[in-house]
Amino acid sequence: MQAAVRPLIEAETSRLAPWAAVAAVVGALLLQAYLPLLSSYANVADLPLLLTVYLALLRRNPVTGLSLGMGIGLAQDSLSHGPVGLYGIIKTVIGYICSSLTLVLAVESLATRIVLVYGLYLFHQALFWLLQRVLLSQSAVFAWRRTLLLAGVNSLAALLIYRFLDRFRERT
Amino acid sequence: METFLARYRNVTVLALALFAQLLLLGYQVQGRQDVPLIRIWAVTAITPVARLLHGTQQLASSLWSRYIWLREAGLERERLRAELDRLKLENQALRNDLATAGRLEVLAGYQQKIPSRTLAASVIGAGANPNARVVFLDKGSGSGLRPGLGVITPDGIVGKIQAAYPGASLALLISDTQSAVGVVLEKSRAHGVLKGAGLHEARIEYVGLEEKVAAGEKVYTSGEDRIFPKGLLVGTISKAQPGREFQDLRVQPGARLNRLEEVLVILEGVHQDLPEDLPRPQPPVTLLPAPPPEAGGDLLGPAKPATSGSAYVPQTDADRLATRYRELGQSQGHTFGHGLPGSKPPDFNQGWSPPGRPAPVKAPPAAPLPQPPGI
Numbered sequence: 001m002q003a004a005v006r007p008l009i010e011a012e013t014s015r016l017a018p019w020a021a022v023a024a025v026v027g028a029l030l031l032q033a034y035l036p037l038l039s040s041y042a043n044v045a046d047l048p049l050l051l052t053v054y055l056a057l058l059r060r061n062p063v064t065g066l067s068l069g070m071g072i073g074l075a076q077d078s079l080s081h082g083p084v085g086l087y088g089i090i091k092t093v094i095g096y097i098c099s100s101l102t103l104v105l106a107v108e109s110l111a112t113r114i115v116l117v118y119g120l121y122l123f124h125q126a127l128f129w130l131l132q133r134v135l136l137s138q139s140a141v142f143a144w145r146r147t148l149l150l151a152g153v154n155s156l157a158a159l160l161i162y163r164f165l166d167r168f169r170e171r172t
Numbered sequence: 173m174e175t176f177l178a179r180y181r182n183v184t185v186l187a188l189a190l191f192a193q194l195l196l197l198g199y200q201v202q203g204r205q206d207v208p209l210i211r212i213w214a215v216t217a218i219t220p221v222a223r224l225l226h227g228t229q230q231l232a233s234s235l236w237s238r239y240i241w242l243r244e245a246g247l248e249r250e251r252l253r254a255e256l257d258r259l260k261l262e263n264q265a266l267r268n269d270l271a272t273a274g275r276l277e278v279l280a281g282y283q284q285k286i287p288s289r290t291l292a293a294s295v296i297g298a299g300a301n302p303n304a305r306v307v308f309l310d311k312g313s314g315s316g317l318r319p320g321l322g323v324i325t326p327d328g329i330v331g332k333i334q335a336a337y338p339g340a341s342l343a344l345l346i347s348d349t350q351s352a353v354g355v356v357l358e359k360s361r362a363h364g365v366l367k368g369a370g371l372h373e374a375r376i377e378y379v380g381l382e383e384k385v386a387a388g389e390k391v392y393t394s395g396e397d398r399i400f401p402k403g404l405l406v407g408t409i410s411k412a413q414p415g416r417e418f419q420d421l422r423v424q425p426g427a428r429l430n431r432l433e434e435v436l437v438i439l440e441g442v443h444q445d446l447p448e449d450l451p452r453p454q455p456p457v458t459l460l461p462a463p464p465p466e467a468g469g470d471l472l473g474p475a476k477p478a479t480s481g482s483a484y485v486p487q488t489d490a491d492r493l494a495t496r497y498r499e500l501g502q503s504q505g506h507t508f509g510h511g512l513p514g515s516k517p518p519d520f521n522q523g524w525s526p527p528g529r530p531a532p533v534k535a536p537p538a539a540p541l542p543q544p545p546g547i
Contacts, residue, residue: 030222062182070189078214083200084207085193092193096186135197 015058020168025051025072033079044150045157048076049124052091053117054162056098057107058169069095083136090127094120110162117158121151272433279434282326287442288401290324291315295432296340305331305348305368307432312337322400322438328426329353329406330435332399341437345429346406347372354396355406358389358446363396364421366406372429374407376421383419385412391423392446401441462487 016024028047035042052072056065073091077084097120107113125147132140177184200207237244276292283290293311311317313336323330323343331345344351346368353366355376362383364376379385389409395402411422486492497520501508506518 026218026221029218030225033218034222034225063185066182066186066189070193074193074210075214078211079218083197084210085197085200089190089193089197092186092189096182100182135194136201 015170016055016165017168017170020165021055024165025055025075029072029075029079032076044153046121046124046154047157047161048072048087049091049094049121050117050154050158050161052095053098053113053120053158054165056095057102057113057116059099060102062096062099062103065099066092066096069093069098086128086131086136089131090124093127094124097123110159113162114155114159118151118155121154122147125151275434278326279436283436286404287444288438289440289442290436290438291317292434293317293323293341293437294434305345305351305429306334307331307343307345309333309341309343309435309437310339311437312340314338316439317341317437320399322404322441323435324400324404324438325427325432325435327405327428329393329400329404330427330429330432333437343435346374346425347429352397353400353406354394355391356394356402356446357383357385357391357409360384360389363394366391366423369422372425373410374423374425376409376423377418379419379421381414381417381419385409385419385421387412395441395443399441401438401443403444403446 025048028051032043032047052069055068059065059068069091070088072095073086073088074084076087076091080087098116101107101116105112107116126142129140129142132138196207199205279292283292291311293309293315295307296310297308298306309317309323317333317336319333319336321333323332329346331343331348331351333341334344335342346353346366348368351366351368351374354363355366356363357376357379360383362379362385364379366374366376368374376391387409389412391406391409393400393402393404393406405426407423407425407427409421410424411420413420486495497518498508500506500520500522501518504518504522
């Protein structure tokens with residue numbers, strides 16, 4: 001019996017401390033709900049998405065990655081006014097993709113992760129727009145320019161957040 | 173089957189997860205029902221932390237703004253201080269306006285009350301000579317003022333116009349040593365001359381030692397100076413003691429000479445009576461009732477019987493004599509008070525006869541008098 005996909009790169013070498021992971025997720029959800037109260041520009045960064053990508057890239061296990069994404073997405077849905085499951089589906093897919101990519105790509109480089117964040121943000125928004133129109137029958141508009149700009153902003157935010165979270169990684 | 177699931181375990185889990193969430197979404201969209209349980213769990217778990225975060229943020233913000241970053245507080249303090257100063261000035265100005273309105277109202281009421289024709293004026297300055305008690309008024313010869321006019325307030329007389337200029341005039345206060353005003357004391361009715369004592373006080377001269385004057389007695393103008401009409405309040409006796417030839421009387425002027433603001437200038441003075449509300453010491457007088465009318469005549473003839481209504485009934489001998497004379501005058505066509513000196517008077521013995529003898533000529537009946545006698 002063989003695994004479906006054999007990792008092409010080295011095995012998992014470090015992981016985030018559990019307490020740090022929980023704190024980061026809770027903090028991201030809190031800030032996502034709280035920062036817009038202080039500034040209307042604070043909601044341009046999708047902190048739960050950035051945390052999903054970061055944690056999923058570290059675990060290198062698709063099931064774990066999609067579980068993380070589903071949990072974070074459902075929590076984000078619960079704290080929003082939309083139907084529960086919308087962000088859950090999107091972030092489940094994102095977590096799965098990230099974890100699967102770690103099996104075929106070297107994602108330890110910060111630059112690689114930033115590029116990934118840029119692409120995954122675009123994918124996240126496209127999937128969000130698609131689900132809105134198809135599943136919820138809502139007349140959503142996909143603003144390409146704004147989405148591209150926000151993707152860059154989220155990449156920059158990811159650069160700062162990931163460097164900060166790397167301080168709490170533990171060697172395994 | 174087991175091999176298939178093991179081979180595609182990740183995709184299978186993904187599909188199950190997505191399918192479960194799609195069902196959840198479909199349940200909410202089709203049934204238009206929410207899933208409150210999940211939201212309650214999430215909110216319950218997040219709320220305490222959010223509250224803690226909010227409290228921390230508030231505390232940090234408060235510490236920062238109240239104790240560290242005090243630039244805005246300083247600016248706010250300066251702004252509030254400037255506003256407070258402005259409000260103080262505004263409040264003072266409003267108080268002054270209110271006081272001025274009150275004084276002008278009193279002045280206008282007094283102006284209407286007194287019979288003299290007056291003109292209101294404001295005090296705009298004092299004289300440059302520290303030894304002279306003068307003030308400048310804002311009305312001058314252009315308003316009809318001229319030297320010699322009296323200046324008063326509702327509280328008492330102030331002085332007189334000494335010089336009139338086109339737009340202003342100079343008034344000499346009664347406290348000036350060169351001022352002199354004829355006055356009369358309220359109770360004793362003694363006359364004197366009010367002269368300034370140089371300060372905010374004046375004295376009364378030429379009041380004899382036999383006059384009973386006490387402190388607290390009011391002083392009015394006598395009208396003898398031809399400046400102030402009679403009956404205006406001057407002030408109150410503050411000190412009374414006998415002098416060498418006359419009494420030494422000090423007067424506290426009723427007008428506040430050191431704080432004059434609005435005054436009245438007397439253009440045409442009209443004398444008025446002194447106030448009659450003063451308690452005059454009068455011993456009780458017991459009068460006997462009038463004597464009953466005599467049935468017969470007397471020396472002046474028969475008394476007129478009392479008639480009903482308002483007809484005149486003489487009560488005393490003098491009244492009867494006057495009535496008798498008037499009747500004689502009317503019967504002889506004589507009017508008392510007319511005629512030149514030396515003209516023939518009426519015959520007062522007409523119709524009179526000694527007791528016991530008949531009258532030689534019967535006098536015509538006298539008409540009743542409509543007016544009391546006033547020869």
